[in-house]
Amino acid sequence: MQKKMKLYIVTEALFHTSFLISKVMGSSHIQSHFNIQFIIQDKKELNKSELDSAHSLTHTSLELQIKALNEAYKGLSLAEIELCNSQEIPTKHCLSERNVKVTNDLNSDEIKGELNQYKGSKCAMIFLDCILSPWWISAFNNKIINAHSAVLPHARGMFAIEQYILTANKENFQKAVGASIHYVDKGIDTGSLIKTCQLDNIWELDSIAQIKAKSYLLAFDMLINYACKNEPFSLTDSYAQEYIGPIFFAKNYTSEVMQQSVNKFNELKSEELVC
Template identity: 35%
Template sequence: MNNTKRALFLITEESFHPTYLIVDWLLASSGSPEFRGILIRGQHSEEKDRVHRSLASKTLSNEDKIQLLRGVYGRISDAEQEMIDLKGFPKPFDSFNSSIKYIGYDINALSIQSWVEQQTGYYDEITFFIFLDVIMAPWWLSNDKVSVINAHSAVLPFARGMNAIENMAYLGDSYKFQEAAGASIHYIDHNIDTGPLIQTARLNNSLSYHSIGQVKAASYFAAFDLLISHAKLMARNTHLSFVGITPNHTGPLFLQKNYTAEVESRAKKNYLKMKQEHSNKAALRQNLTIKK
């Protein structure tokens, strides 16, 4: 059996919600030589380290902990607040862990390109698993030894781009919203969220959540789970090459610059409206069943 010398890297942001991904990735990668490290887009902050350690404190209230997080991250979004409510505060991780490297804010810098090219001299195949808020330069796809797998917090191909599920709520179509609520992992290509799909997962009863923020939080966790489970699958099966399926159509593309405060506000209201309409229809069906 011809096993491939494979290296798996995670690249993600220094913002708050990916800390859940980082912690789970470190746990999943323990003892697996194929997991070669985590690259964090941003700069190391000892203050953030201190705050994350304080999250384990039993003497601080949850509100005090959230205020500390706001102090170092600037803002805790509705979805991030819901992540805390759903799973508690993320466990602290050792930012000085030898597998963690802060790489600055320019993911497409020449120094990063040189480093990637250097890694291709060591390994037969390198896969970067990413959860990022920026577009990667074409050179990331120019080496045959390198592939990039993205985690997307909506079901592709039904909703692409940034704030995809919130934008689907803004559009107000209940069927299309439920179709898109969930997560995907896919290979990246030279367009936005159009590369071959590896796996998708749809949220069950996505109109049963109490807010669009909670839907987004559940979608984040689903995306992280898909990313990590596929990385573990690749690490266990170095004799296999994994391929994706190219969608036969593409859904709407949403851009960050178009996600205004007005769009965000309307998305929240539309989600609650769709939720209520869905609840009313379910109640009506139940009444008709009882009468029969």
């Protein structure tokens, strides 16, 4: 019997990634075809017991559960609150599984040493709002797939769709709303594309936070579907991006920019309704 490839799921200790964790653990195909190892970057030093409690409050009001989640995660984003309101809250979270390595720095020598120590066949699926060091690529022989919550190459980087709306016209913004999966290279969201998918009917949504929430879920589904295909991580199932789009950084996504983003979406939505 052929030995299973080791699949690393690399993400951050945030509420929205609990949906990714749940989708991975709920996939019988992934469970049967890979040995799974989670690596979670936890900058906030979250408490597992508090997360367990918050995620298991299924018999209380949604308002109280959102409050508990907000406290356990030390803050929820607007998109994460939209996920709470629109989706069944997962019982699993980023620290739930036994096969999890928690770190405050994915680029540490400790993580590098552990990855290089494993000599078997391995691959990785990542969903991050931080940048990995180049040694990750060689450690996995280029077999790293990233999910991005916008359509590449239109909007790269962190909080991309929220910042792109401030510079793009309506047509280009619509093209950028959705998700992408791609191989990781040394650039930021510049690797060869495997698949992109646009969200439809975005002007029927109430806010850009709803767009981001749906983009998260779409990105996670694309990762799961990719891992379930025949011969994933082949390095031959992708194509170069047509151009390198604008890049956005988390440090620039201030509370003021966030409000500008909210206002711009409302403005564009009003124009759409008038038309």
